[in-house]
Amino acid sequence: MSLKSNGSIVLAGAGKMGAAMLAGWLDRGLDPATVIIQEPHLCGAALELAQKHGIKSVSGPMSDLEPLPSPPAVIVVAVKPQMMDEVFPALAKIASAETVVMSIAAGKTISSFERYLPPGTAVVRAMPNTPAAIGRGITGAVANNHTSAAQKEICEGLLGAVGDVVWVPDESLIDAVTAVSGSGPAYVFLLAETLAQAGVAAGLDEATAKRLASATVSGAGELLHRSNSDPATLRQNVTSPGGTTAAALTVLMRDGDGLKDLMTDAVLAALRRGRELGQ
Structure with a gap:
């Protein structure tokens, strides 16, 4: 079954995990025209994929890219946790009420994203593990109360491109997920x-x-x-x-x-x- 999105997908951070996810999305048939990469030092596997599939990329804040025709359906935040406060405010400005923000940044809580976003924005916090690099990962995920069933389904499809997905009912359990499968x-x-x-x-x-x-x-x-x-x-x-x-x-x-x-x-x-x- 092909992976589809009802809008564009912004991938912020294309290091090893971000590149692994991108490869999984493309293998599942996601239209590369729907993807935009934000990465100041695009290289390695992510650069090869971007060049091969003609994926748009921006090295600075999202404001450096020509205006999007519509707000993205998903913003996937795959930057290092210590870079979050530098990178995320600019990303938050392109979110709308229809956007779901999905983070795979370890240790960053849902509230740390919500403070930059308009009230009611959907946020998903996810913790994949390194076997995602070969499509055999497993990810624990939790959604805030503003995330619709359709948005969870999109996020599950994106995460499922690199392995299994387990949803937990409470964010406090993400630390346990990290301790068991992340580490x-x-x-x-x-x-x-x-x-x-x-x-x-x-x-x-x-x-x-x-x-x-x-x-x-x-x-x-x-x-x-x-x-x-x-x-x-x-x-x-x-x-x-x-x-x-x-x-x-x-x-x-x-x-x-x-x-x-x-x-x-x-x-x-x-x-x-x-x-x-x-x-």
């Missing part, structure tokens, strides 16, 4: 890293240990993705009573200091830090 790829990469180190400790050479660990983590992730079974069932399927896997899991699932407690502590630490950054 989560780093936890998985650490698992692959430490599994390889353990392989070396068990006697393997470093190259072999890294190859085995990386393939195991990525393969297990793909099996989980394709399977209808939950993670607990898949774990149990690998574990023969009294076997080697059971011996290892006895260590990983030790009461009091097992992996579950460690992961919970890690996620809660990320949650607390997210709330601190959002203040």
Whole structure:
């Protein structure tokens, strides 16, 4: 099903995540004529896509672009959080009552956008993760009370071009989304890293240990993705009573200091830090 918009889409920020989203939109059939990129240093994948598809771009504020025939349907804010106060006021001036502002800037609350926008403007806050770069991301999103069902549908289509989308009912839960899926790829990469180190400790050479660990983590992730079974069932399927896997899991699932407690502590630490950054 082709991705469509009922108006233009302004993409503010075309770094790695912005470029990944743009590529996903174009792959889904979005008309490149509907897209306008605002990026002071357009380069890399985003520049290649813009040149290939003839997408308009502006390096300064939106006022540097010729007046739009109508207000944009969506403004996607993909700039770094520390640049938001510099970039967003100019963007806010081109929004109308029909525009939905969708942010993927970490730590920036809905209210931080609303203060620049006319009362009643639709705002969606979203948190994608880095696997979006290969179309396998997952995004947690929340909308303010002014966002219509049609606007949520447009935003879901744009976010869904790079992976799955999960809507949460309250903005306070976005910090939990960030702690689980936003930061989560780093936890998985650490698992692959430490599994390889353990392989070396068990006697393997470093190259072999890294190859085995990386393939195991990525393969297990793909099996989980394709399977209808939950993670607990898949774990149990690998574990023969009294076997080697059971011996290892006895260590990983030790009461009091097992992996579950460690992961919970890690996620809660990320949650607390997210709330601190959002203040």
